[in-house]
Amino acid sequence: xxxxxxxxxxxxxxxxxxxxxAKFPPKAMQVQYExxxxxxxxxxxxxxxxxxxxxxxxxxxxVAQRAMELEQGPEPDFDEVVRAFDEVxxxxxxxxxxxxxxxxxxxWDGFHPRVGAFFSRSRWRLWCSSxxxxxxxxxxxxxxxxxxxxxxxxxxxxxxxxxxxxxxPGALSERGLSKIEAAEGAxxxxxxxxGRDG
Numbered sequence: 001x002x003x004x005x006x007x008x009x010x011x012x013x014x015x016x017x018x019x020x021x022a023k024f025p026p027k028a029m030q031v032q033y034e035x036x037x038x039x040x041x042x043x044x045x046x047x048x049x050x051x052x053x054x055x056x057x058x059x060x061x062x063v064a065q066r067a068m069e070l071e072q073g074p075e076p077d078f079d080e081v082v083r084a085f086d087e088v089x090x091x092x093x094x095x096x097x098x099x100x101x102x103x104x105x106x107x108w109d110g111f112h113p114r115v116g117a118f119f120s121r122s123r124w125r126l127w128c129s130s131x132x133x134x135x136x137x138x139x140x141x142x143x144x145x146x147x148x149x150x151x152x153x154x155x156x157x158x159x160x161x162x163x164x165x166x167x168x169p170g171a172l173s174e175r176g177l178s179k180i181e182a183a184e185g186a187x188x189x190x191x192x193x194x195g196r197d198g
Contacts, residue, residue: 001040008033011044011063018048019057032060043067075148076112078141084108084115085127114151118144 003011012029016022036044047066051058058066088107102124108116119127130136 001038001043003037003039003041003044005033005037007041007044008036008060011036011041011048014045015048015057018052019054022057024057034060036060036064039064039067043071046070072113076115078137078144080112081115081118081140081144082137084111085119089128114148118147 012024016024044063044067047063047070088103
């Protein structure tokens with residue numbers, strides 16, 4: 001899925017029609033193309049339409065992020081994680097993987113990508129060997145929520161053009177979140193049309 005530059009221009013024209021008060025400088029749109037080019041045109045158009053109620057148009061990174069969110073579907077809750085674990089474990093019947101081997105990525109087909117990502121090899125072993133009492137579920141629910149928050153922070157950084165892979169381990173700590181807020185604040189200082197909601 002790749003958006004051609006001519007498709008990006010068409011998408012910008014759609015945004016110009018939706019937000020006539022905003023300016024879309026051609027040079028800025030050329031730069032913004034880099035953030036959206038890995039998104040398919042249809043996905044980008046769906047994302048723009050989904051954000052139609054905003055006062056100001058999204059920037060290209062926000063279009064790409066929203067397109068990805070729409071493709072993945074709504075965020076799964078922790079109950080879906082539990083259901084997925086039970087289903088994958090029952091589906092296998094202990095033949096291919098168990099307490100010592102995590103299931104392959106294909107075992108999570110049909111579930112939200114974040115569900116499969118939650119089960120690292122060590123977490124899979126923990127789930128296979130633990131008694132699933134209230135304390136266990138409470139601890140795992142908290143870890144799942146922290147993982148979701150970390151992933152959301154990474155998406156916010158990506159929307160700001162930060163290379164998340166280049167960050168040092170632990171960079172998404174409380175200090176890292178304040179950097180995101182500072183970067184978003186800088187966008188606010190640019191005023192309407194900078195890609196932030198007005």
